[in-house]
Amino acid sequence: MKMLLVVCLLLTGLGQRSSDAPARFRRYFVAAESYESAAVFDVDKNGTPDIVSGDFWYEGPLFRKRHLIGNQRRQDQYYDDFSTIPLDINADGRTDVVTGGWWSGKLRWLENRTGSQPTGEWPVHDIATVGNIETTRAWDVDGDGTPELVPNNPGKSLKYFKLKNGAFQQIDVAPTQGHGLGFGDVNGDGKGDFVVSDGWLDAADNWTLHPEFSLGTAGVPVLVVDVNGDKKNDLIVGQGHGYGLHWYEQGIDRPTGRRTWTKHLIDDKNAQYHTMEWVDLTGDGKPELLTGKRFRAHDDRDPGSDDPVGLYYFAWDGKAFVRNTIAYGPAGEGKGTGIYMAVADLRGSGRTDIVVAGKDGLAVFFNEGR
Template sequence: MKKNLITILRQQLLLIIILPTFCISAAAQIAGKAVKFKKNHLWDEFYTEGATVGDVNKDGKLDIIAGAKWFEAPHWKMHEIWKHKKFDYTKGYSDSFLNYMMDVNEDGWLDLICFDFPGKEVYWFENPAGAERYWKRNLIDSIASNESPMVVDIDGDGKKDLVFGNEKLGQLAWFSNVVKAKKVTWKRTAISELNAKGIGLFSHGLGWGDINGDGVKDVMIIGGWWEAPHDMKTSPWKFHEANLGLPCSQMLTYDLDNDGDNDVISSSAHGYGLWWHEASLDKDKNIVFKRHTIDSTFSELHSIVLEDVNNDGLPDLITGKRFFSHQGLGPGGLEPAVLYWFELLKDGKQKPAWIRHLIDDTSGVGIQFATEDMNKDGLLDIIIGNKNGVFYFEQILPGKQKSEK
C-alpha cells in the first residue's frame, strides 16, 4: 500500500512538472478559428491612410503613430505632431499616405517618416525629445511617385533606408540618412536606369526580397526585378524582366511551395485579387512566375502584411479593403470595408492553401498598416489608419471579450 502511494505521489509530481510546460505551449499556438481581436477605434475622422508604432516618449511602451497624431500607450491619449486637418473622403485624399518610425538624426528619439500624396514630398518629422510641441518638419525629397514606397534596410547596415521612384527622372532609388555634426543629409543611390518602366506617377507594385537565392534582397515591380549587387555602392542594378501580375500594393516574398526559392505575393490595389506567383526556371534558366489566386471575393486590397498571426511558425497574410479608395467609384467601391487574415497551411508536400478569417467589416485598410505585439503578451496586434479613422486591433486569448467600439 505504501509503495503504491509513493508511486501515485511520484506520478502526480511528474504531472505538476509537465503540465505548466504543456499549458505554455498550448497558449503560444492558437487554432486559426480561435484567434480573436478586440477592436479599439482611437479616432473616427479621416486624416491619414498610414499608421505605425514606436516608443515615442521613451517610457518603454509602444505608442501608435498615425499621420498628424500619436496616441500614447497604454490609455491612448492623443498628441499632435503637426496641426490636425480633417479631410473629406468623398472628395479627396489626405497629406499622410504612409508612416514609418526611425531615429533619423541619431539622437536616441524615434522620428516619423511620412509620405504625402503620390508624386509629392516625403518628409521626416523630428521628435521633440519629450516636449509637448509640434515636431519640426524636414524635407527628404520633393517627389515620391510610387503608391507603396518602402522603408527597409537595403544595405544591411542595421539602419532603415527609403526606396521610392521619381517620375520626372523615371528612376527608382534608395535613400540613406547621413548624420554629421548633428546635421542630417540624405544620400541618394540609383537602383534603376533613367526612364525605367514602372516608376511613373501612381505606379502600383513595389517589393523587396531575395529572388535569385544569392542571399541579397532584390527589388521588385510587376514588370520584373532589379538584382541587388553584393556591393551596394554599385549603381544601377541589373534589371530582369518578368511577369509579376497586375497592378498591386506591397509585394512580399516567401517560399510557399517548399522548393527552395522565394515566391511572390501581391494584392490588387484597385480591383479584385489576392495572388501568389510561383517561381521556377524556364529552359534558358531564367526565373519565371506562374500566378495562382488566393482570393477574389473583395476588392481594393491596397496594403498587405505577411506575419505569423496564430504563432504556428508559418507567416499568414493580413489585408483588407481600402475604404473609399477612389471615392467609392472603383470596382466594389461601396462594398463593406473588410479586414481579413489568411491562415497559411503548408505541409511541404503540396501547394500552399489558406483559410480566410474575418477580423472586422467596418474598418478596412489604408495604404500601409503596422503589425506588432503592442502589449508584449506574445500575440500579434494590428494598427491601421484609413478613411474610417485610426484602429488598434488587439489580439486577445480565446474566451475573452472580442470587440469594443
C-alpha cells in the same frame, strides 16, 4: 473505464480544435480621424508602445490621450500623408517619423521633440522632391543593417535614400517604376532585389531588369517570401485598383533553366488591396498574410468601390491560403486597411496586435489568441 476514455477523447478533441482554431481579435476604437497610415513605437521613451497616426500621437497603453504633432495637408478626402515610418533620423535617441504624399510629391520627416518640447507640433524637414508618392517603405537595400527609404512613384524613377550622419543621399536604381513595389531576395543570392510591376531588378547585376512577369496595378508592398517552403521566394500581390489577391510561385523550367512564375489565386472577392504584412498572428511560429480592402481608396472610381470593407488574415495550409475574417461589413462595422498599417505586441501578451488607420477611422485589433 469507458467514461474515462470518452472524457479523454473529448479533451483531446478540444485541444486539437484550440490549436487549429483561428486567432481571435478584439476591436478597440481609438479615433475617428481619416488618416490612412499608422505606426507603433515608444514616442516619449517611457517604456510603453504608443501609436502615431497623421497629426497625432496617442499615449499607450490606453491610447486615449493624444498630442498634436503636425498639420498634414488636406486634399479632398485625403491627407497628404501616405506612410508613418519610425526612424531616428538625427541620432538623438528619439524615434522620428518619415512620411510623404501624392500631392506635394515630397518625402519629409517629422522631428520628435517630446524630450525638449513635450507639446506642440514637431518640426518638418524636407528630404527630397520625388514626384507623386503612392507610399514609402523602409528596407535595408544595401545590407548594412540600416534601412533605406524607398518611395513608390509611378511613372518616375526608382531610387532610394540612404541616411548617413543625419543627411540623406539619393541613389538611383532604374529610370522608371510602376504602380506597386516590393523588395527581397528573388534569385537566392543573398542580396535584396527590387520587384516592380513589370519584373524584378537584380541587385548583384547593377539593378538589371528581368521582365519575367506583369503584376498590374499592384499594391505596396509586393511581398517576397517563400510561401510553399521550397526554398525559393515567391511573390504575394494585391491589386490596388481592382479585384484580386494572388501569389506567384517561383519555379525553374528544367530544359532551359529559366525562372518561371505560376500565378495562384488567393482571393478574388475583394478589391483595392493596398498594403499587407507577413506576420505570425496565430502564435504557431509560421507567418500569415494580413491584408484587406482600403476604404474609399480612389474616390469610389475603381471596381469594388461600393463593396463592404474587410480586414483578413490568410493562413497557408500547405496547399492553399485559407481566409480568416477579422472585421467585415459596411464602414464602421468592417475595417479598411488604409495604406500603411502596423503590427506589434501592444500589451506584452506575447501576441501580435494590429493597428489600422483609414478613412473609416483608427482602430486597434487586440490579439486574444486562439
